[in-house]
Amino acid sequence: MKILVCISNVPDTTSKITFTNDNTAFNTAGVQFIINPYDEIALSKAVELAEGGKGTVTVINVGDASTDATIRKALAIGADNAVRINAVPRDAWFVANQIAQYAKDNAFDLILTGRESIDYNGAQVGAIVGELLNIPSVSIAKKVDIAGDAVTVEREIEGGKEVLTAKLPIVIGTAEGVAEPKIPNMRGIMSARTKPLDVLEPSTIDVLEHIVSYETPAPRGTVKLVDASEVEKLVSLLHDEAKVI
Amino acid sequence: MSILVYVENTDGKFKKSAFEVVSYAKSIADNIQTDLVAISIGNVAEDELAGLGKYGASKVLNVDNERLASFVNQAYASIIAEAVKSTGAKLLVLSNSFSGKGLAPRIAAKLEAGLADGALELPTINGDKLTVKKTAFSNKAFATLELTSATKVIALSPNAYETKEVGGTATVETFAPNIDQLDFTTLVKEIVRATDKISLPEAEIVVSAGRGLKGPENWGMIEELADVLGAATACSKPVSDAGWRPHSEHVGQTGIVVSPNLYIAIGISGAIQHLAGVSSSKTIVVINKDPEAPFFKVADYGIVGDAFDVVPKLTQALKAYKGI
Ligand SMILES: Cc1cc2nc3c(=O)[nH]c(=O)nc-3n(C[C@H](O)[C@H](O)[C@H](O)COP(=O)(O)OP(=O)(O)OC[C@H]3O[C@@H](n4cnc5c(N)ncnc54)[C@H](O)[C@@H]3O)c2cc1C
Numbered sequence: 001m002k003i004l005v006c007i008s009n010v011p012d013t014t015s016k017i018t019f020t021n022d023n024t025a026f027n028t029a030g031v032q033f034i035i036n037p038y039d040e041i042a043l044s045k046a047v048e049l050a051e052g053g054k055g056t057v058t059v060i061n062v063g064d065a066s067t068d069a070t071i072r073k074a075l076a077i078g079a080d081n082a083v084r085i086n087a088v089p090r091d092a093w094f095v096a097n098q099i100a101q102y103a104k105d106n107a108f109d110l111i112l113t114g115r116e117s118i119d120y121n122g123a124q125v126g127a128i129v130g131e132l133l134n135i136p137s138v139s140i141a142k143k144v145d146i147a148g149d150a151v152t153v154e155r156e157i158e159g160g161k162e163v164l165t166a167k168l169p170i171v172i173g174t175a176e177g178v179a180e181p182k183i184p185n186m187r188g189i190m191s192a193r194t195k196p197l198d199v200l201e202p203s204t205i206d207v208l209e210h211i212v213s214y215e216t217p218a219p220r221g222t223v224k225l226v227d228a229s230e231v232e233k234l235v236s237l238l239h240d241e242a243k244v245i
Numbered sequence: 246m247s248i249l250v251y252v253e254n255t256d257g258k259f260k261k262s263a264f265e266v267v268s269y270a271k272s273i274a275d276n277i278q279t280d281l282v283a284i285s286i287g288n289v290a291e292d293e294l295a296g297l298g299k300y301g302a303s304k305v306l307n308v309d310n311e312r313l314a315s316f317v318n319q320a321y322a323s324i325i326a327e328a329v330k331s332t333g334a335k336l337l338v339l340s341n342s343f344s345g346k347g348l349a350p351r352i353a354a355k356l357e358a359g360l361a362d363g364a365l366e367l368p369t370i371n372g373d374k375l376t377v378k379k380t381a382f383s384n385k386a387f388a389t390l391e392l393t394s395a396t397k398v399i400a401l402s403p404n405a406y407e408t409k410e411v412g413g414t415a416t417v418e419t420f421a422p423n424i425d426q427l428d429f430t431t432l433v434k435e436i437v438r439a440t441d442k443i444s445l446p447e448a449e450i451v452v453s454a455g456r457g458l459k460g461p462e463n464w465g466m467i468e469e470l471a472d473v474l475g476a477a478t479a480c481s482k483p484v485s486d487a488g489w490r491p492h493s494e495h496v497g498q499t500g501i502v503v504s505p506n507l508y509i510a511i512g513i514s515g516a517i518q519h520l521a522g523v524s525s526s527k528t529i530v531v532i533n534k535d536p537e538a539p540f541f542k543v544a545d546y547g548i549v550g551d552a553f554d555v556v557p558k559l560t561q562a563l564k565a566y567k568g569i
Contacts, residue, residue: 011382013498013499013517013518013521014517014518017382017385017386019386026382037499038499091359092350092360093353093354093357093359096350096354116346118382118383118498118499119381119382119383120381120382120388121362121363121379121380121381121382121383122350122360122362123346123350123362124349124350124353124360124362125350126350127318127346127347127348127349127350127351127354128350128351128353128354130319130351131322131350131351131354131355132354136318136319136428136430136431137318137319137347137351138318138347138431139318139343139346139347140343140346140347142492142493152434153431155343155347156343156493157343157344157436157438158255158260158342158343158444158445158446158447159438159439159442159443159444159445160436160437160438160439161436161437161493162315162316162433162435162436162437163433163434163435163436163437164431164432164433164434165431165432165434166430166431166432167430170431175492176485176492176495176499176500177492207393208353208357208358208359208360208392208393208394209359209360209361209390209391209392209393209394210390210391210393211381211388211389211390211391212376212389212390212391213388213389214381214386214387214388214389215386215387215389216385216386216387217384217385217386217387217524217525220529220543220544220545221545223531223541223542223544223545223546223547224545224546224547225541225546225547225548225549226546226547226548227548228548228549228550228551228554228555228558231548231555231558231559231561231562232562232565232566234530234546234548234559234562235559235562235563235566237546238507238528238530238546239566242507242527242528242545242546244450244506244507244527244528245450245474245507245563245566
């Protein structure tokens with residue numbers, strides 16, 4: 001089984017999010033970048049499926065040279081080889097087209113993405129790749145089983161789950177529960193240095209959207225404390241002041 | 246520029262998100278003086294369909310076919326894209342629900358449309374350009390996105406826009422796509438729904454608990470409090486990682502993002518990753534025994550105290566208030 005895992009390079013989850021250039025650009029000063037946590041789940045699942053010579057795992061990232069450290073980490077976790085499409089990601093349509101182009105040329109059985117990236121929260125790339133390749137896509141999978149070319153996926157729905165069956169090839173967006181995160185071991189880290197990382201030039205794709213500006217949420221007022229022996233007061237405040245009950 | 250809105254149903258009844266997207270799309274339609282057409286797929290009765298008129302749809306396209314009774318991502322996406330083309334709509338609105346997240350990008354790709362996912366407010370429309378505010382950095386920030394494509398898609402965040410009855414009527418028309426050409430390769434085998442539970446992303450009140458609860462056996466008082474409030478239950482990541490609660494209850498940057506009217510956090514420290522998923526809640530109440538817990542910094546109301554003491558008392562006080 002040939003598996004492609006799409007990974008995105010995102011600010012560490014503890015990062016303080018601030019902006020520069022009159023709130024038009026994300027301030028990367030002092031920010032650590034990591035593999036998008038959901039993509040790490042996708043990668044862990046891919047490595048698990050390929051274990052014991054049952055397949056190969058390629059990771060793909062659309063990014064400039066600054067993402068190489070994140071890609072090497074993915075190789076350390078267990079991907080066999082990596083591809084970087086040498087372009088600063090613009091919108092989801094742009095990124096998905098680059099990935100779909102590569103996938104078309106290399107016929108994968110399974111394409112995994114994280115359910116969404118924790119920076120732009122688009123949750124778009126996987127489904128667009130599916131559309132461009134004319135194969136099915138499942139977003140927000142909680143469980144994935146593959147036997148031969150038969151795929152069983154548990155998908156999250158409001159208030160429950162849906163179990164669906166499909167066939168390879170397919171694109172799946174993974175959420176928590178799909179795989180235990182794999183921690184790179186020493187051997188993985190050593191071998192990651194020599195595993196192939198190909199850099200390909202992007203195709204020309206017009207973008208459909210762009211971000212005009214950012215803002216951070218307005219701070220809340222200071223907290224009103226209620227004494228633990230006066231919970232009735234909290235009930236009144238929620239009713240009379242906050243008007244939420 | 247006419248507008249099409251896709252409405253989701255569960256077992257033939259429209260979801261709350263369906264009324265939200267119709268109300269939202271109606272406001273846009275009024276602003277640019279055009280009509281609003283809705284499309285429904287699945288088995289929905291005539292009066293339920295016509296009921297969308299109350300929220301501002303003037304026409305409802307009804308796709309009723311046995312094979313479409315349950316959700317099929319690819320097939321649904323093709324039908325909605327076809328409806329966009331046949332109605333000449335320049336804007337499609339749908340909910341950024343779990344199914345919406347799967348559908349919207351595929352529809353947008355078919356139409357080469359820009360997609361504003363997780364929109365939070367009404368858009369500003371200026372000629373051919375549309376800008377709208379959406380979540381970014383998992384709720385730690387907002388982005389104003391500009392769509393420049395000819396056709397545009399907005400996926401509205403659940404709970405971001407209030408439903409509004411405007412009291413009109415809608416005509417119902419059959420819309421019959423060519424079923425044989427649709428992709429049915431993903432098939433629903435089973436749907437498991439906890440029918441007695443309130444769905445977390447749509448809930449107006451959420452009662453959430455963390456590692457401070459010590460173990461899964463202590464969730465009874467959380468469920469009781471949630472019951473009294475008609476709330477959904479949620480938890481922090483370590484709680485679902487430990488298997489105390491299901492992953493579907495995990496809120497935060499790497500879990501579900503919620504924006505209820507009231508979020509009650511019990512025994513949760515308020516780590517930045519947790520806050521990212523809940524900070525757009527309208528009112529936040531924190532119950533924690535540590536007065537230094539970071540959660541108090543973003544709370545509207547707080548009680549410094551032991552959850553095992555405070556929660557049952559709060560439940561009692563709410564019962565008294567509600568006369569239960
Ligand atoms: C990549 C990454 C992603 C993450 N994503 C998420 C996410 O999406 N969501 C999330 O929640 N976390 C996430 N985390 C984890 C996050 O950093 C915190 O570890 C987590 O939120 C802490 O959970 P907690 O508050 O339940 O537990 P703790 O931090 O252990 O806090 C327990 C709290 O309970 C209080 N307490 C203890 N006993 C009592 C009592 N008897 N009565 C009242 N209060 C009591 C304590 O004072 C303390 O404040 C992520 C971490 C990483 C690294």
